[in-house]
Every structure is written in C-alpha cells, then in structure tokens.
Amino acid sequence: MPLSASLTCRLDAPAKLNLCLELLGRRDDGFHHLRSLMATIGLRDTLRVTAEAPGSPVTLKLLGAPHLTRGVPTDGSNLVVRALESLRQEAQIDRGASVQLTKRVPSQAGLGGGSSDAAAALVAGAHVWELGWPRERLMEIGGRLGSDIPFFVAAIADRRRRAAVVAGRGEQVTPTPWVAGLPVVVVKPAGGLSTAAVYGRCQPEDYAGVEGRDRTNDAATALASGDWRRLATTLRNHLQPAAVRLAPWLEGVRRAFDRCGCAGHQLSGSGSAYFGLFPTMSEARRAAVRLRALRVGQTLATTIG
Structure with missing residues (x-):
C-alpha cells in the first residue's frame, strides 16, 4: 500500500x-x-x-x-x-x-x-x-x-x-442515546490522584449492596431523555470514599458544591476532578464564578456531549 x-x-x-x-x-x-x-x-x-x-x-x-x-x-x-x-x-x-x-x-x-x-x-x-x-x-x-x-x-x-x-x-x-447541552461545572483541584492508588484503597463496604438497583442503567435512561433532575438522583461513584481517604481535602470541594445549589455532584472516575449538574448554562456559569471565588481549583462551565 x-x-x-x-x-x-x-x-x-x-x-x-x-x-x-x-x-x-x-x-x-x-x-x-x-x-x-x-x-x-x-x-x-x-x-x-x-x-x-x-x-x-x-x-x-x-x-x-x-x-x-x-x-x-x-x-x-x-x-x-x-x-x-x-x-x-x-x-x-x-x-x-x-x-x-x-x-x-x-x-x-x-x-x-x-x-x-x-x-x-x-x-x-x-x-x-x-x-x-x-x-x-x-x-x-x-x-x-x-x-x-x-x-x-x-x-x-x-x-x-x-x-x-x-x-x-x-x-x-x-x-447509549444522549441529549446534548446538559450543563455541568467541573473543578480540578490543585492536587491529583493516581487511579491505581485509589483502586488500591477501595474496601468492600464502599460498594456493598450494589447487586440490587442498577443505577447505571437508570442514569443512562435519564441521560437519553435529557432529564437532569432524574440524572441527578442516579449519581453514584463507588470510588469516591477511597479517593476521600487518600485526599481528605476533597471534602472541601464537596462542601463548596453544596453551597452552589447544583442538582447533584460527585467525583469523576478516580478523581481528583469533581463535577456538578445544573439545569441551565446561565446557572452553571454563575456557580463557576462562585466556585472560583472559593478557590477550590480550576473551574469550567461546559456541557455534556
């Protein structure tokens, strides 16, 4: 060739x-x-x-x-x-x-x-x-x-x-189907986390009882319809407890999101980035400004897709 x-x-x-x-x-x-x-x-x-x-x-x-x-x-x-x-x-x-x-x-x-x-x-x-x-x-x-x-x-x-x-x-x-444009705010704290280290700190109790409800399927259904309220109720990350054990300062990021009125928030993957869902981009941008003022990390308002 x-x-x-x-x-x-x-x-x-x-x-x-x-x-x-x-x-x-x-x-x-x-x-x-x-x-x-x-x-x-x-x-x-x-x-x-x-x-x-x-x-x-x-x-x-x-x-x-x-x-x-x-x-x-x-x-x-x-x-x-x-x-x-x-x-x-x-x-x-x-x-x-x-x-x-x-x-x-x-x-x-x-x-x-x-x-x-x-x-x-x-x-x-x-x-x-x-x-x-x-x-x-x-x-x-x-x-x-x-x-x-x-x-x-x-x-x-x-x-x-x-x-x-x-x-x-x-x-x-x-x-899985998805609706473009769902607003999110992502914060990347100054500290990073190793994926291997986070998995290494996982304990069985972090994901005990998962055999029941399939939250991932519930989340996929919500994303397919663009239902941000339902999507917020399905958020779950079984790696978050292990990440917090390694980096207790992540609790400060979580509290900052609590103060910003987002629909739901959690760690992405093994971290250290943290994200929250918002109903509109204007609300996401306002929350991003507030999070920057709280100095929890680099902050970006963007969309899914």
Whole structure:
C-alpha cells in the first residue's frame, strides 16, 4: 500500500465524566468488575498526527500551559506513543509519525485525558497510515493499553457514541442515546490522584449492596431523555470514599458544591476532578464564578456531549 506524502489528521480528544460508576466486586486478576455511564464533555485536547517516511520514528511534541504539560513524558512511556507503536506492530509496518499534542485536559483528574489522547492517536494513525481498519479493531488494540481507551475510540470515531455504558474492565462498550447541552461545572483541584492508588484503597463496604438497583442503567435512561433532575438522583461513584481517604481535602470541594445549589455532584472516575449538574448554562456559569471565588481549583462551565 503506497504511503501518501505528509498525510495529516487532526482530531479533538475529549475529556469524560463518569455520571455513574459502580464497582461489582474484585476479579480474579485483581482488577474490579465495573459498570459505568461515561459521557464526553466540551473540554478537549487536540492531536495532530502527520505520516512520516518508512523507517522514521514516532515523535511527540507537547503544547499547552505549563501546569498541564509539566511532568507529561514525550518518550515511549507516553500513551500516545505507545498507542501508535502498538498500531505499527499490529499492522506490521515501519511507517513513522510526528505528533503534536495540545493539552487542555488536566492529568490525574479522572477525566480520561491520557486515554482520550491515546484513542485519538489510534484513530488518526489508522487514517494517516491508510490502514482502513474498522473502529472495533482499534478499540481492541486500545483495550490492551487502558480500560477507558475503547470508549474514547468509539466516541472520537463517531459522535453518536459520546455516551456509553461500559462494563467489565471497561472493554465492554454499549453506546447509549444522549441529549446534548446538559450543563455541568467541573473543578480540578490543585492536587491529583493516581487511579491505581485509589483502586488500591477501595474496601468492600464502599460498594456493598450494589447487586440490587442498577443505577447505571437508570442514569443512562435519564441521560437519553435529557432529564437532569432524574440524572441527578442516579449519581453514584463507588470510588469516591477511597479517593476521600487518600485526599481528605476533597471534602472541601464537596462542601463548596453544596453551597452552589447544583442538582447533584460527585467525583469523576478516580478523581481528583469533581463535577456538578445544573439545569441551565446561565446557572452553571454563575456557580463557576462562585466556585472560583472559593478557590477550590480550576473551574469550567461546559456541557455534556
């Protein structure tokens, strides 16, 4: 297959929220079975991938504010580079790629920034290397690299899949209908949290009794209808108690949201980002101003989708 000269693909890599995250017990491999409703939001990194000649390496250049790029590797340990190297190996090609990544999604936030970047790299890499592979094959490769990557591959490849119920370790992705424009306010505190550390602090009592009501399905039904009141009643994150044990200062963020009159609020993923639902964007923007005044972290009013 001939390589088109300097073929370039530019993609947005969206952040996500876990609108509901339920742990269903520990697996034999030490990981947890989970069930979660994930949806993208209007906070995005931007990835630009350009095909290079056969024999060239995969290179990564970071752009963005220093507080977002500080500590992010650009070598083979970065998920973007690992994703493209995995794609090259799977396709048995030696084509190179130069990648420019503009960071806007903070790390160690539970917003999936690194996973979304890797997913965008898989989609863009398949395009610039002219592989012609289906989305499902890219999702399978992504699942070997990280639990959230299959969701993001689907969401980036097809806008209609920007909300989904995920299960297993995250590799089972079932798209669900969603209504665009539901307002949220997201706060990223100064401190971050390691996903592995949060899962490591989970205790059985954090998710005891989950065998009953399927809150994730309830949340998906509410999201499909755009019913923010019902969605607020289904919010649940079984990782939040463990995150608070590791970072007690998250209680201050929770109290700040209590003071802002939002419909419902919780941690996203393993944290440390925290979000709240609001009935209108004007109310979300007013709450964002108030949260900034309380100095709980970087604050953004945005929408789901």
